[in-house]
Amino acid sequence: MTSKKQPPTTILLVSATVALFWVSLDLRAETVRDRLWIWGRPAGIYNNTHFRALGLRSTVEPVNGAEQMGIRNVMFIATENLKPLEEYYRPFERLDRVYWSLVAAGGGTSLAAREAAFALAEKHKNIVGFILDDFFHEPNAGNAADPGPDRAFRASLTPAELRAIRARPVRGARVPLMSVIYTAQVKPGARAHLAEVDQICLWTWRPEDLKNLEANFAALEKLAPEKELLLGCYMFDFHRNKPLPVALMEKQVALGREWLTSGRIAGIIFLSTGTVGAGLEAVDWTRQWIHTHGDDPLPAAAKPATAASQ
DSSP states (O other): OOOOOOOHHHHHHHHHHHHHHHHHHHTOOOBTGGGEEEEEOOTTTTTTTTTGGGTOOOOOOHHHHHHHHTOOEEEEOOOTTOOSHHHHHGGGGGSSEEEEEEEOGGGOOOHHHHHHHHHHHHHOTTEEEEEETTOBOSOOSSOTTSOOOSSOOOBSSOHHHHHHHHHOEETTEEOOEEEEEEGGGOSGGGHHHHTTOSEEEEEOSSGGGGGGHHHHHHHHHHHSTTSEEEEEEESSBTTTTBOOOHHHHHHHHHHHHHHHHHTSOSEEEEEOGGGTTSOOHHHHHHHHHHHHHTTOBOOTTSOOOOTTTO
8 A cells, every 4th residue: 555645744733733642641630539549359358257247248359349439549458369360460450550469468478479469560560569568566556646665666577678679670660669557556666667668558447546537647747757648548447347437438538638639648548349339338428429529630739649649
């Protein structure tokens, strides 16, 4: 097939149009939805534990749960029975961004699990970071102002191990490392480990401690002033194994939206896909909130996009 040669002016106009198109995509205003994450868990993870006494059940797979909530980013906490991992990951390819766990629920980790996570990340470009769940082996119920141990915290990995993990490249570049911290663990004893991560997500284990969320968050900002922070929001009371009141869900989300808008946090994480489809009011309220506000543009004052929010 032959084609008639285009004049230089036409070629320049076409090139300029294409360039402007891509610039317009890059300059698209970030929305609230861009900064929302959901904690991913295997389907049915709570059915025989936290949900059992209530007769609740969820069979929603993690990616389906994220999509039902209107969220495109997942922090996935893996378990040991996900083999073959490549096959299990296939639905995750539909997501925008994924963080994969190096430390699992309960603080468990192994060299084999970490190597599997790195191998998975090498093959999938939407894995953009790693998460350390239940990282500190210290009491998780309470507040930053409560008395704590006068020593370095016990944790799943040493600061030196974190430093090596953080320096390890993925697909030729370094990806961020994020640690979970509970409000009761916002203490000087966590400082040595937090120095070796890039991001921290704050969680309130006891719903009654949400009344101190502003003070606990301010304490974390003071403890780790150079770190990028995210707010974790439970959609179920795992402390007492009962539904979370919608009023407390509203409080968490209202503060999260305020801090996201002002640039104090880089994102909000909802926990978890394992609660989707169980008939919980807090989950339904959150889904509606995301539907209503997910496409709201973020102001220029919002924290600049980095690995967790880019």
